[in-house]
Every structure is written in C-alpha cells, then in structure tokens.
Amino acid sequence: MNRLLGKLNRLIIASIILIAGVTAERTGLIEYLSDPYEYPVLFELFLQHLYIVTVSMTFATIIGIVAGIILTRQRFRRYAGVCMYIIGLGQTIPSLAVLALAMSFLGIGTRPAIFALTIYSILPIARNTLAGITAVPASLIDAGRGMGMPPLRILMEVEIPNAMQVILTGFRVALIINIGTAALSYVIGAGGLGDLIFTGISLMQTEKLLAGAIPVTLLALTADFLSELLGLLLVSKGLRLSD
Amino acid sequence: MITYESVTKIFGTGRDAVTALDNVSFTIPKGEIVVFLGPSGCGKTTTLRLTNRLETLTRGNITIEDQNIMDMDVVELRQRLGYVIQAIGLFPNKTIAENIAVVPKLLGWDKKRIWERVDELLRMTNLEPELYRDRFPAELSGGQQQRVGVARGLAADPDILLMDEPFGAIDPINREQIQNEFLKLQAKLKKTIAFVSHDIHEAIKMGDHIALFDRGRLIQYETPEVILTQPKNKFVADFVGADRALKVLGLMKVSDVINRKPKNILRGEDDAREALKFLDEKGFRYGIVIEQDRPIGYVNQKMLKYESGPVREFVEPFPLFLKERTSLRDVLSFMLMYDEVTLCAVDEDGRFGGTVTYNDIQKVVRESYADEAESREDEVSP
Amino acid sequence: MSTLQFMLDNSAQVFFLSWEHIWIVGLSLLIATPIGVPLGILITRHEQFASRVLGGANILMTVPSIALFGLMLPILSVFDMGLGKVPAVIALVLYSQLPIIRNTYTAIRNVPPSLVDAARGMGMDKWKRLREVEIPLATPVIIAGLRTAAVMNIGIAAIAAYIGSGGLGVYIQQGIERVYPEMILSGAILVSILAVIVDGAMAALEKAVTPEGIKVQRRLMR
Numbered sequence: 001m002n003r004l005l006g007k008l009n010r011l012i013i014a015s016i017i018l019i020a021g022v023t024a025e026r027t028g029l030i031e032y033l034s035d036p037y038e039y040p041v042l043f044e045l046f047l048q049h050l051y052i053v054t055v056s057m058t059f060a061t062i063i064g065i066v067a068g069i070i071l072t073r074q075r076f077r078r079y080a081g082v083c084m085y086i087i088g089l090g091q092t093i094p095s096l097a098v099l100a101l102a103m104s105f106l107g108i109g110t111r112p113a114i115f116a117l118t119i120y121s122i123l124p125i126a127r128n129t130l131a132g133i134t135a136v137p138a139s140l141i142d143a144g145r146g147m148g149m150p151p152l153r154i155l156m157e158v159e160i161p162n163a164m165q166v167i168l169t170g171f172r173v174a175l176i177i178n179i180g181t182a183a184l185s186y187v188i189g190a191g192g193l194g195d196l197i198f199t200g201i202s203l204m205q206t207e208k209l210l211a212g213a214i215p216v217t218l219l220a221l222t223a224d225f226l227s228e229l230l231g232l233l234l235v236s237k238g239l240r241l242s243d
Numbered sequence: 244m245i246t247y248e249s250v251t252k253i254f255g256t257g258r259d260a261v262t263a264l265d266n267v268s269f270t271i272p273k274g275e276i277v278v279f280l281g282p283s284g285c286g287k288t289t290t291l292r293l294t295n296r297l298e299t300l301t302r303g304n305i306t307i308e309d310q311n312i313m314d315m316d317v318v319e320l321r322q323r324l325g326y327v328i329q330a331i332g333l334f335p336n337k338t339i340a341e342n343i344a345v346v347p348k349l350l351g352w353d354k355k356r357i358w359e360r361v362d363e364l365l366r367m368t369n370l371e372p373e374l375y376r377d378r379f380p381a382e383l384s385g386g387q388q389q390r391v392g393v394a395r396g397l398a399a400d401p402d403i404l405l406m407d408e409p410f411g412a413i414d415p416i417n418r419e420q421i422q423n424e425f426l427k428l429q430a431k432l433k434k435t436i437a438f439v440s441h442d443i444h445e446a447i448k449m450g451d452h453i454a455l456f457d458r459g460r461l462i463q464y465e466t467p468e469v470i471l472t473q474p475k476n477k478f479v480a481d482f483v484g485a486d487r488a489l490k491v492l493g494l495m496k497v498s499d500v501i502n503r504k505p506k507n508i509l510r511g512e513d514d515a516r517e518a519l520k521f522l523d524e525k526g527f528r529y530g531i532v533i534e535q536d537r538p539i540g541y542v543n544q545k546m547l548k549y550e551s552g553p554v555r556e557f558v559e560p561f562p563l564f565l566k567e568r569t570s571l572r573d574v575l576s577f578m579l580m581y582d583e584v585t586l587c588a589v590d591e592d593g594r595f596g597g598t599v600t601y602n603d604i605q606k607v608v609r610e611s612y613a614d615e616a617e618s619r620e621d622e623v624s625p
Numbered sequence: 626m627s628t629l630q631f632m633l634d635n636s637a638q639v640f641f642l643s644w645e646h647i648w649i650v651g652l653s654l655l656i657a658t659p660i661g662v663p664l665g666i667l668i669t670r671h672e673q674f675a676s677r678v679l680g681g682a683n684i685l686m687t688v689p690s691i692a693l694f695g696l697m698l699p700i701l702s703v704f705d706m707g708l709g710k711v712p713a714v715i716a717l718v719l720y721s722q723l724p725i726i727r728n729t730y731t732a733i734r735n736v737p738p739s740l741v742d743a744a745r746g747m748g749m750d751k752w753k754r755l756r757e758v759e760i761p762l763a764t765p766v767i768i769a770g771l772r773t774a775a776v777m778n779i780g781i782a783a784i785a786a787y788i789g790s791g792g793l794g795v796y797i798q799q800g801i802e803r804v805y806p807e808m809i810l811s812g813a814i815l816v817s818i819l820a821v822i823v824d825g826a827m828a829a830l831e832k833a834v835t836p837e838g839i840k841v842q843r844r845l846m847r
Binding site: 200201214 | 676680683684686687688689690691692693694695696698699702708776779780781783784787788794797798800801806809810812813814816817820821824
C-alpha cells in the first residue's frame with residue numbers, strides 16, 4: 001500500500017512538472033494540440049502506440065509466464081540455467097538493434113515491431129516467474145503434496161500465488177521498457193508516438209516533439225502506477241502483511 | 244491400522260546407494276499413537292513418508308486397513324490420510340479457514356459443510372473461530388500456527404494421521420501445552436497416529452507404543468514402560484538415557500504404590516506418653532498424626548520423649564501433600580527437596596488417602612528392573 | 626555475407642563509430658559513478674532521504690530514453706546544445722543513477738551489522754570502517770550496478786544517434802534512411818557484440834573484485 005501511494009505521489013508530481021514545463025511552451029504546443037487537423041492524427045498515433053504495446057505485452061506475458069513455469073517443473077529444471085542465460089543474452093542486446101534486426105528479416109511496419117517487442121519483453125517476465133516460483137518454500141510444496149493436492153492444484157493455489165509479487169515486478173519492468181522501445185519502433189515504420197518525437201527532432205518543431213514525448217512519459221508512469229494497483233488485486237493480502 | 248511388511252528403502256544406486264530402511268516390519272494398532280523414535284538419519288521420517296507415498300518403496304509392503312497402498316490412487320490415498328509437518332506449512336496466501344478447508348474442498352464437500360467443519364476444528368484446537376477464521380498465517384504466533392496445522396490435518400476427519408515432528412518448531416513451554424491439548428483431543432477422537440519424534444520425553448509422553456529406529460533398522464517396538472525397563476541393547480539403553488529409572492517413575496502415579504492403611508497412625512488428641520509407648524511397642528520409628536480425618540504431620544519417638552499433652556502440639560507438619568495422580572517422579576523429587584522419607588496423599592477435601600514412602604518407590608523400581616538384571620547377565624561383558 | 630563485406634570495406638569507419646560509442650558511454654559512466662556512489666553511501670548514513678532519492682532515480686528510469694532526449698531538446702537548445710554528444714552524455718548520466726545508487730545503497734546495507742559492530746569494537750573510526758570493511762564487501766554489488774548501467778547505456782547511446790551524437794547507432798539510422806540493409810545489420814550486430822563483450826568484461830571484473838573469502842562462502846553454501 002505504501003508503495004502504491006508513493007507511486008501515486010510521484011505520478012502526480014511528475015505530471016505537474018511536465019505540464020508546467022509544457023506551459024512554458026504553450027504558445028506552440030497548445031495551439032498544435034487543438035488544431036483540428038492535427039488532433040485526430042495525434043490520437044491515432046497514441047492508439048497505435050497503445051496497440052503495439054498491448055499486443056506485444058500480451059504475447060510476452062503468456063509466453064514468459066508459461067516458459068518460466070515450465071522451467072520450474074521437475075523434468076526441465078536442469079535446462080533452467082542455460083535457458084535463462086540465452087534469454088539474458090537477448091536482453092543485453094540494445095533495443096534499437098533488436099528492432100533493426102527484426103526489420104532486416106521481417107520488413108517494416110507494426111508486425112516486425114510487435115515481434116521485436118515481444119521477444120524483448122519476455123525475459124524480465126520469464127526470469128521473474130522462474131525466480132518467484134523457485135523461491136516458494138519447499139515445505140509448502142511438501143505439505144501440499146502430502147495432503148493429496150494434485151500437481152496442477154499446487155501450481156495454481158500455492159506456487160503461483162506465492163510467486164505473484166515477483167512475477168508482477170517482472171511484468172512491470174517489461175511493460176515500462178516496452179513502452180519506451182515502442183516509441184523507437186517508429187524508425188522501422190511502426191508509427192506510434194515515436195513518430196511525433198523523431199519528426200519533431202529532425203524538423204526542429206518543439207511542439208510536435210513535446211506532443212510525443214510527454215504522452216509517452218505519462219504513459220510509462222501511468223503503467224508503472226497501474227501495475228502496482230494490479231498488485232493489490234492479484235497478490236493475496238496474507239502475503240502483503242509482511243511489508 | 245497400518246502394517247509395515249519387510250519395508251526397505253534404498254536411495255541412489257550403485258556405490259552411492261544409501262539404505263535408509265532395512266527390512267522393517269511392525270503394525271500400528273487402530274486408535275493408537277505409535278511414535279517413530281530415533282536419532283537423525285535413523286529412517287523414522289522415511290518410514291512416515293513411505294506411508295503416504297511421498298517416497299517410493301524399494302521392497303516390501305505397506306497396507307492400510309488391509310489395503311496395499313500401491314493399489315490405491317496416490318492422490319486419493321493422501322487425501323485419506325492427515326499430514327502434519329514440522330515446518331507447519333500453512334499456505335501464507337490463504338486464510339486460516341481456507342487452509343483448513345483444502346482437503347475437504349478436494350474431496351468435494353459442499354460449502355456449508357466445509358465452513359461448519361472449519362469452525363468445529365478451530366474450536367477443537369482452542370482457537371476462537373470468529374477471531375481466527377479470516378486471519379492469515381502471518382498474523383499468528385508459532386503455537387497458533389501449529390494448532391491450525393493440526394486442524395488442517397484433521398479437516399477431512401481421516402482415520403489416520405501422519406505427523407512429522409509436528410511440535411518441533413514450537414518453543415518448549417508452548418510445546419508442552421500443545422502436547423497436552425493434543426492428548427486430550429486424541430482421547431476423544433481415537434485416531435490411528437504415526438508420530439515421528441527425536442525426543443525421548445515426547446515419545447514417552449505421547450506414545451502408546453514406541454518404534455525405536457537406528458540406522459534403518461527397527462531396534463525395539465514396545466510400550467514406553469517396556470522400552471524403559473527392558474531396553475534391548477546398549478543403543479536403546481543409551482538412547483532412553485541413563486536416568487531411565489527416573490523416567491519410569493514418571494509413568495507411575497501415587498495411586499500405583501499408595502499404602503491406604505498404614506499401621507502407624509496416631510490421633511491428634513492422643514496423649515504424648517501413650518503415643519510414645521505405642522510407637523515403642525510396635526517398633527515404629529515415627530507415626531502419622533491424623534485429626535478429623537486429615538493428616539496434620541508426623542512425630543517420632545525423640546520428639547515425644549519427656550513430653551506430655553496432646554500429640555498435636557509436638558507434631559512436625561508435612562511440607563506438602565500428594566494427590567493420587569501425582570507422578571512418582573515428582574514424589575521422589577519432593578522427598579529429596581524436603582528431606583522426608585514419607586509423604587501423605589489427600590483427596591480434594593484434604594482427607595487422608597494413604598502414605599507413600601521412599602521404600603515403596605525403591606521397591607517398585609527394583610521390581611521393574613528385575614527382568615533387566617537377569618537379561619543383563621546373559622550379555623557379553625565389555 | 627554481404628554484411629561482413631560491408632564491415633570489412635568500411636573498417637576505418639567501423640572503428641571510428643565504435644570508438645565514438647565507447648567514448649560516450651565511458652565518459653558518462655566516469656561522470657555518473659562519482660555522483661552515484663557517494664550518493665548511495667550518503668543515503669545509507671541518512672536513511673530518511675533514502676526513499677526519496679531512490680524514488681527520484683526510479684522516475685528517471687521510467688521515462689523512455691527517446692522521450693527524455695525530446696524533453697531535453699527545447700531546454701538545451703537555449704544553449705545551442707540541444708543536439709549532439711552533450712544531451713546524450715547528460716541523459717546517460719541521469720539514467721545510470723538508479724542502478725548505481727541503488728546497488729551502492731543495497732550493497733552497504735547488506736553488510737552484516739555484526740561485522741560493522743565488530744569493526745567498531747576493534748576501534749576503527751567511520752572512515753576506516755568504510756575503507757576496510759564496508760566498501761570491500763560492497764564492491765562486487767556496486768560493480769554489478771555499474772555493469773547494468775554500462776549495458777543499458779550502450780543501448781541508449783545507440784538511440785542517441787538520432788539526436789546527432791554519433792556512435793554505432795548511426796549505421797542503423799543511416800542504413801534505414803538509405804535503405805541499405807548491410808549497413809543496418811552491421812550497426813545492429815556491432816552494437817550487440819559491444820554490449821555482450823562489455824557485459825562479460827564487467828562480469829569478470831565483478832568476480833575479480835569479490836573477496837576470496839566471499840567466493841568460498843558462496844561455494845560452500847550451495
């Protein structure tokens with residue numbers, strides 16, 4: 001709860017600062033935003049950005065969590081180290097390079113962007129799922145087995161709930177990186193808010209630049225805040241008591 | 244009841260193979276607590292875990308109520324047995340009620356029945372349902388958590404409980420209390436219980452029978468009394484401790500040795516000189532003084548010499564009185580503390596019940612160990 | 626492969642851009658560390674600021690890098706430094722703060738209090754303690770933080786090519802603009818290799834700096 005309030009605090013402050021900074025530029029920006037020709041374009045780019053993020057995060061979350069769970073199962077445990085190392089290597093590669101590589105093989109547009117973003121977002125989620133489940137005390141699993149809980153039941157009612165906090169952190173990190181990298185995906189033709197930023201830079205049009213940069217930042221901060229909120233929903237109260 | 248037939252368990256293969264259990268056979272009678280006792284690595288926990296198939300048998304059979312455990316579905320088997328472990332293992336993400344409800348839910352009970360059972364179990368383990376039902380394990384103390392662990396094991400009302408050092412994680416003071424509560428519960432429920440422990444005191448207290456293991460072998464399987472008075476070999480004798488005579492006394496009560504009609508009774512109103520004569524003639528060194536059916540103390544010949552008047556004026560009071568259920572070990576302790584060789588037992592109203600003397604105690608210990616003395620002579624001397 | 630051919634044909638340029646890239650990242654770390662590490666140490670001594678400092682650095686990290694560049698542009702344009710290496714280095718320094726400060730803070734706090742107590746009991750003053758006990762034990766984790774910062778910065782520096790800072794990102798940017806696949810791939814592959822090498826080197830450094838006693842302890846705990 002404390003963390004949540006802290007983040008809300010910071011979100012509000014950051015928003016205020018950004019809006020204040022914007023007001024200094026208000027001559028350019030506000031006019032630009034209220035221009036009936038520009039407004040729908042802005043909105044469309046925003047939705048496009050949201051679209052790329054949502055689709056890639058959905059894939060990444062599903063794949064990441066499933067992969068993480070599989071690697072904790074008895075049979076596959078020994079591959080865990082190797083797999084994590086390989087995926088980790090993937091994350092060392094700069095995001096721009098991943099986008100560029102995706103473009104080289106898949107062309108331009110939203111598809112390679114979503115592909116690259118998915119790959120890039122899998123690691124934090126998979127790694128945290130693996131770590132979270134591994135950290136569940138063995139005595140809990142033993143108690144569950146001994147009582148006659150079938151393995152699936154144990155996974156759903158014991159392992160995942162107890163790993164949820166860690167998994168959620170991985171999700172949050174992935175999401176924030178994803179939003180930032182999605183802004184980059186403009187350069188491989190995926191549109192999104194990056195369009196405004198990059199165009200603004202090359203054309204030296206501050207209002208365009210800010211019209212892109214501010215929403216992206218606010219989006220990232222809001223995503224951060226919403227992830228914490230998600231934690232309140234998904235993490236059992238019994239586990240938060242020790243905070 | 245549970246029958247273990249030539250149970251053998253070997254971990255690993257080839258040169259690294261470890262024989263955890265070697266040809267163990269015994270039976271746990273229905274409605275009894277059998278304590279699996281022994282030092283670490285002796286195989287007691289392995290035996291327990293073989294019973295609910297958390298470990299797999301290498302050789303031998305285990306049957307529950309004449310049904311081989313290998314013929315049952317493993318998940319069904321485990322749901323039929325209650326399982327309580329040392330680490331307690333309450334799921335921190337579930338409430339107390341949800342924790343207890345786990346097995347009933349697996350068995351498909353309907354909601355109403357489950358929540359009624361949860362409240363019933365909480366009351367049985369001395370936890371107020373309204374207070375504890377919706378709490379989480381993190382909010383409870385160790386002792387409370389362990390009680391919930393026991394409740395959880397009893398949730399589906401299994402006939403059989405498997406308990407692996409269930410009270411080990413609790414501090415000694417609370418542990419004694421929980422042991423007592425559990426024994427009371429068992430007296431009512433009469434479950435068949437396999438109870439693993441490494442503590443001889445706990446084994447003597449809790450067990451109807453003790454199965455003593457050493458390095459994978461079952462060394463002795465007897466009642467606590469027999470194990471204490473007739474240890475089979477040096478290992479058993481060492482394990483139960485050199486003070487086993489005192490431990491045996493812990494199992495006996497005043498009512499086992501009390502002399503209800505001692506001959507050396509005097510009355511408070513008797514005259515001192517008469518009393519002295521009485522003691523002298525009968526050859527008693529001292530006499531118990533009773534007044535209105537209650538003992539008030541004792542007198543010996545020296546105290547009465549040259550005195551006249553009612554005996555009650557010269558009486559030396561007893562430092563305390565025993566109850567019929569006081570253990571002989573405590574009686575011996577009192578005798579040593581107060582330097583008395585005779586103490587009296589009284590009922591709730593303080594009325595005289597009988598005497599216990601040091602000789603009485605010594606006699607009963609000697610009789611217990613009479614057999615051991617004989618068998619000792621057959622042993623090869625070191 | 627044609628990409629390899631491209632790199633060989635333009636080897637001088639490859640070296641130059643790589644050097645530029647390394648220079649930007651190296652300079653930013655050189656500036657960031659003397660800011661971050663002392664700050665990290667400071668907040669271990671004054672816990673009340675810990676949450677605010679760490680929170681502030683956290684916000685910084687949440688801002689997407691390209692957005693940060695965008696936000697800095699109008700401000701720095703006033704000094705005619707909106708584009709080029711200056712905003713790049715500033716952004717990199719800012720982004721490095723969180724991993725460095727957080728790791729320093731955690732590392733020092735994780736030094737077992739009993740050790741600090743023993744040191745104090747032996748008569749070591751605050752600075753000696755820092756030097757002889759706390760910092761040596763904390764160094765591996767601090768280096769880990771630098772490692773995170775370094776790898777992250779290599780990635781962000783690639784993006785900074787778009788605001789004119791040079792470096793290997795130029796190949797990616799120019800390659801896309803001119804539809805020159807070999808250039809794009811060269812840029813992507815080279816910057817990836819750089820990241821992996823630096824990550825590996827920092828990992829080795831981390832290991833080298835771990836006191837022998839800790840290594841033994843870790844091995845025995847497994």
